[in-house]
Amino acid sequence: MIQVKNLVKWYGPNRAVDDISFEVPQGQIVGFLGPNGAGKSTTLRILTGYLPPTGGSASIAGCDVLTQSIEARRQIGYLPESTPLYPEMRVEEFLHFRGKLMNMTRADRNKAIDYVADRCGLVQIRRRIIGQLSKGNRQRVGIAQALLHDPKVLILDEPTAGLDPVQIGAVRNLITELKGKHTILLSSHILPEIEKTADRVLIIAGGKIKADGSPAELRTQVAQGARILIELKAEPAAVRKAFTGLDHVVSVEVQAREGGCRAIVSPQDDCDLRETLGQTALTNGWLIREMRNETASLEQFFIQITADQEHATPSEASLAS
Amino acid sequence: MNQTLTIARRELTSLFFSPIAYVVLGIFSAGTAMLFFLQFGPNNPASLKTTMEGVIWLMIFLVPAISMRLLSEEFRNGTIEMLMTSPLTDTQIVCGKWLGAMGFFVTLLLPLLVLTVVLECFSDPDYGPIVTGLLGLILVGGFYLAIGTFASALSENQIITFLLTVFIICLFTLVLFFLPAASFITPGIRKTLFYLHVNSQFADFSKGLLDLTKFIYFISGTALFLFMAVKLLESKRWR
Numbered sequence: 001m002i003q004v005k006n007l008v009k010w011y012g013p014n015r016a017v018d019d020i021s022f023e024v025p026q027g028q029i030v031g032f033l034g035p036n037g038a039g040k041s042t043t044l045r046i047l048t049g050y051l052p053p054t055g056g057s058a059s060i061a062g063c064d065v066l067t068q069s070i071e072a073r074r075q076i077g078y079l080p081e082s083t084p085l086y087p088e089m090r091v092e093e094f095l096h097f098r099g100k101l102m103n104m105t106r107a108d109r110n111k112a113i114d115y116v117a118d119r120c121g122l123v124q125i126r127r128r129i130i131g132q133l134s135k136g137n138r139q140r141v142g143i144a145q146a147l148l149h150d151p152k153v154l155i156l157d158e159p160t161a162g163l164d165p166v167q168i169g170a171v172r173n174l175i176t177e178l179k180g181k182h183t184i185l186l187s188s189h190i191l192p193e194i195e196k197t198a199d200r201v202l203i204i205a206g207g208k209i210k211a212d213g214s215p216a217e218l219r220t221q222v223a224q225g226a227r228i229l230i231e232l233k234a235e236p237a238a239v240r241k242a243f244t245g246l247d248h249v250v251s252v253e254v255q256a257r258e259g260g261c262r263a264i265v266s267p268q269d270d271c272d273l274r275e276t277l278g279q280t281a282l283t284n285g286w287l288i289r290e291m292r293n294e295t296a297s298l299e300q301f302f303i304q305i306t307a308d309q310e311h312a313t314p315s316e317a318s319l320a321s
Numbered sequence: 322m323n324q325t326l327t328i329a330r331r332e333l334t335s336l337f338f339s340p341i342a343y344v345v346l347g348i349f350s351a352g353t354a355m356l357f358f359l360q361f362g363p364n365n366p367a368s369l370k371t372t373m374e375g376v377i378w379l380m381i382f383l384v385p386a387i388s389m390r391l392l393s394e395e396f397r398n399g400t401i402e403m404l405m406t407s408p409l410t411d412t413q414i415v416c417g418k419w420l421g422a423m424g425f426f427v428t429l430l431l432p433l434l435v436l437t438v439v440l441e442c443f444s445d446p447d448y449g450p451i452v453t454g455l456l457g458l459i460l461v462g463g464f465y466l467a468i469g470t471f472a473s474a475l476s477e478n479q480i481i482t483f484l485l486t487v488f489i490i491c492l493f494t495l496v497l498f499f500l501p502a503a504s505f506i507t508p509g510i511r512k513t514l515f516y517l518h519v520n521s522q523f524a525d526f527s528k529g530l531l532d533l534t535k536f537i538y539f540i541s542g543t544a545l546f547l548f549m550a551v552k553l554l555e556s557k558r559w560r
Contacts, residue, residue, distance in 0.1 A: 048406040052558055073408045080406075084399035086331070088338040100327040101407045145403075 001026045001183040008055035016042040018207035031198030032187035039207040040187040048078045077146035081157040087131030102149040116144040136167040156186040227294045228265045234286040236261040325417040332421025350432040352379045367444040370527045373454045385486035388469020389479045391418045396477035411554045419470045426462040450529030457526025460539035467546035474553040493519045
């Protein structure tokens with residue numbers, strides 16, 4: 001449904017999108033994840049025909065976004081990042097305006113507006129003036145206008161930015177409900193949000209795709225860095241000595257704590273060392289205060305990638321200049 | 322075409338929602354009435370010729386006030402992104418905006434109809450020059466609004482847009498009014514400058530003359546500035 005091939009975008013001397021390629025099959029929900037300034041919005045803007053790419057190509061439902069721009073745009077429902085709306089218009093009036101721009105007949109528009117109003121929870125505010133709506137309601141109007149002409153592809157740029165947790169939940173439910181009917185590409189810089197709705201996550205940083213897979217797949221990639229944290233009432237030196245001697249232990253890090261110490265043990269492969277460590281503590285007569293498996297979350301993975309981007313940026317900038 | 326009219330209609334409605342529209346409407350009506358009553362009385366011709374010639378000068382400041390928001394507002398609100406990702410060409414966007422503003426401009430001319438009624442009450446006016454004069458005013462308005470559309474595609478700041486529009490219009494009116502008198506202007510150039518002068522192009526209309534060259538002047542001028550506005554909008558995508 002969406003095809004992106006070697007996409008490149010330069011803004012003056014800055015490379016915002018750097019040779020990105022991916023494909024999205026019909027019906028999939030893809031989460032576009034990345035820190036601010038990673039090139040998410042730029043990529044989405046190229047897909048919607050707002051910006052032309054510097055190099056490479058992209059197509060929506062077989063229509064090239066550059067050469068068959070109008071056709072491609074017909075297939076897309078787009079919610080831009082800042083949810084731009086005309087403040088002086090009424091909700092219903094605005095949706096009619098959008099429908100007319102999509103060349104819908106009056107009968108089609110009436111039906112579609114009833115449908116999206118119901119879907120996006122606009123029934124109560126149909127006659128209200130957009131300028132007086134809360135941020136959450138504006139966002140709903142934005143999603144409603146994107147859905148109006150029943151597009152094959154839905155592109156939502158940060159659909160939950162600036163909403164409160166309840167509203168975020170509502171938007172998330174809405175997106176999940178739309179699953180299967182539309183191919184959805186949504187972006188965010190908040191990971192849990194994407195993790196819950198998307199079938200597939202693309203992590204993008206510094207204009208490049210850093211990871212691509214389902215949330216579960218990404219989590220296994222991360223899980224290899226799992227460690228065990230154990231806090232004991234014992235001498236740090238003795239603990240270090242005892243734990244280092246154990247099988248399958250790669251490294252031990254011991255920090256002195258009030259009246260005891262905390263050890264962070266990295267196991268070999270995916271070994272579960274909890275019982276072995278417990279046994280060792282028991283034989284040495286150390287009291288255990290706390291022990292837990294510290295699985296690295298996607299969050300850490302994400303932060304790590306973000307940090308990489310920050311390191312990479314200065315050198316890239318100097319290269320470019 | 323449908324989509325162009327959709328944009329025009331939205332523009333016209335939103336113009337009527339903005340306070341600027343009413344200020345412009347008020348000043349224009351007052352100004353027109355003043356110009357009219359200055360020469361209203363016995364022994365004066367029962368025509369709107371002098372009024373209309375004054376209105377052209379009034380329009381230098383009032384038309385830019387209508388057009389300054391056209392595209393600038395879209396840039397500032399970010400709604401331009403929504404328009405430019407809809408299945409519309411940039412030409413449709415620009416023409417729709419211009420048409421909407423034209424709709425408002427035509428309503429601005431209503432006070433002139435009221436003044437015609439006043440003339441009718443007191444004497445026996447010649448309707449030919451009044452009709453051609455109104456047509457001329459619409460052509461001048463279209464030209465000024467096209468300049469305004471072009472300027473509004475340049476900046477998201479409405480004040481800059483306003484000043485720029487006034488400046489360009491002044492080039493075609495004030496500057497060309499004084500420039501031919503300068504000593505370094507040769508007769509050949511003077512003729513060209515006279516042709517480019519909006520007020521002299523309009524003069525025939527207010528006298529009741531319809532001349533094809535005048536139509537060509539205003540229509541080509543309007544088309545030129547609208548074309549440049551489309552090109553500017555297109556270039557925004559590449560920046």
